Amino acid sequence: MSVIIFVETADGSVRGSSLEAVAYGAALAQKQGGTATAIVLGNQVAQDGLASLGNYGANKVIHCNDDRLNNGNIQAYSNAIAQAFEKESAKVLVLAKSSLGDAVSARLSVRLKASLASNVTELPDLSNGFTVKKGVYTGKAFQVVTLNSENKILAIKKNAIVINKTESTASVETWQANLSDADFGVKILKTDKVTGKVLLPEADIVVSGGRGLKGPENWSIIEELADTLGAATGCSKPVSDLDWRPHHEHVGQTGVKVSPSLYIAVGISGAIQHLAGVSSSKCIVVINKDPEAPFFKAADYGIVGDAFEILPRLTKAFKV
Ligand SMILES: Cc1cc2nc3c(=O)[nH]c(=O)nc-3n(C[C@H](O)[C@H](O)[C@H](O)COP(=O)(O)OP(=O)(O)OC[C@H]3O[C@@H](n4cnc5c(N)ncnc54)[C@H](O)[C@@H]3O)c2cc1C
Numbered sequence: 001m002s003v004i005i006f007v008e009t010a011d012g013s014v015r016g017s018s019l020e021a022v023a024y025g026a027a028l029a030q031k032q033g034g035t036a037t038a039i040v041l042g043n044q045v046a047q048d049g050l051a052s053l054g055n056y057g058a059n060k061v062i063h064c065n066d067d068r069l070n071n072g073n074i075q076a077y078s079n080a081i082a083q084a085f086e087k088e089s090a091k092v093l094v095l096a097k098s099s100l101g102d103a104v105s106a107r108l109s110v111r112l113k114a115s116l117a118s119n120v121t122e123l124p125d126l127s128n129g130f131t132v133k134k135g136v137y138t139g140k141a142f143q144v145v146t147l148n149s150e151n152k153i154l155a156i157k158k159n160a161i162v163i164n165k166t167e168s169t170a171s172v173e174t175w176q177a178n179l180s181d182a183d184f185g186v187k188i189l190k191t192d193k194v195t196g197k198v199l200l201p202e203a204d205i206v207v208s209g210g211r212g213l214k215g216p217e218n219w220s221i222i223e224e225l226a227d228t229l230g231a232a233t234g235c236s237k238p239v240s241d242l243d244w245r246p247h248h249e250h251v252g253q254t255g256v257k258v259s260p261s262l263y264i265a266v267g268i269s270g271a272i273q274h275l276a277g278v279s280s281s282k283c284i285v286v287i288n289k290d291p292e293a294p295f296f297k298a299a300d301y302g303i304v305g306d307a308f309e310i311l312p313r314l315t316k317a318f319k320v
Pocket of ligand 1: 209210211212213235236237238239250251252253254255266267268269270271272273274277287288289290293305306307308
């Protein structure tokens with residue numbers, strides 16, 4: 001039995017969250033005694049990049065190298081993935097939980113008549129049906145659900161899977177999905193991206209500032225630490241509402257959800273709406289002068305003190 005893994009790409013590379021999805025799909029295929037087949041859409045990833053998905057456990061990569069698929073067109077992506085799923089006689093589709101993954105998985109669950117579990121954190125328990133654990137309530141609780149349909153879709157929560165990289169490579173099959181103009185009902189004319197900086201949703205390290213920084217003129221201490229660590233900068237909602245920082249840096253329930261390995265929160269109180277955007281971080285470090293700040297309860301490490309004293313010292317220490 002084949003497990004299909006939809007692999008997202010950006011700027012010629014496979015997204016980190018999709019590598020986790022491949023590792024998950026490969027582990028599931030092994031558990032079910034089947035094979036793991038990744039599907040990559042568009043022609044932006046080089047051949048060796050495709051084959052290297054074998055490092056993460058894929059046995060085969062189906063490469064639909066149609067340049068109309070370079071832009072994340074949800075309708076066309078869903079149709080192409082459904083065709084690959086049917087061609088491979090797969091029963092399970094695995095993909096990363098992301099904004100593209102959410103849109104594609106919702107369409108595909110209808111098209112494939114599949115049970116869908118999103119934000120999945122563990123491999124399924126197959127001892128009595130197909131039972132998976134998933135994060136709910138913005139990561140504050142877990143649900144255990146059984147998927148009863150013959151076809152199943154699992155969207156994997158970022159940072160939930162441990163990757164064991166190997167030297168294996170995958171075979172690459174070039175394949176064309178049968179797509180017509182009707183699949184491109186929405187035409188993406190151009191995508192303007194922030195360039196030259198680490199992008200917040202993709203960042204492995206985030207240094208984020210709150211109202212405790214007092215004003216935009218003080219952001220250099222955040223930026224210097226972020227530059228030193230190769231991190232992206234984020235902020236709390238009031239900070240972007242006050243125009244101290246651009247809105248695309250606002251982290252939280254109503255802003256960007258981040259899943260870095262390290263989230264450093266500086267002068268942020270830790271309101272529940274902010275925590276909703278950072279709960280998938282692997283390690284949270286909080287710097288706040290108030291020892292009672294709620295963020296400390298969610299922190300792995302905390303520093304009680306004045307950001308204006310601590311940040312320059314941290315930056316200096318990391319530069320050594
Ligand atoms: C519907 C709704 C949605 C929301 N969505 C979001 C969201 O997505 N993201 C979000 O962030 N907020 C959101 N909020 C707002 C949220 O409730 C908080 O008001 C906000 O997160 C507080 O921002 P803050 O921690 O920067 O500011 P404050 O609450 O003012 O906290 C500032 C912190 O800085 C500390 N501090 C002060 N000076 C220093 C210093 N020198 N050194 C170190 N620490 C210092 C203080 O002790 C304090 O803990 C939302 C609110 C609502 C009602």
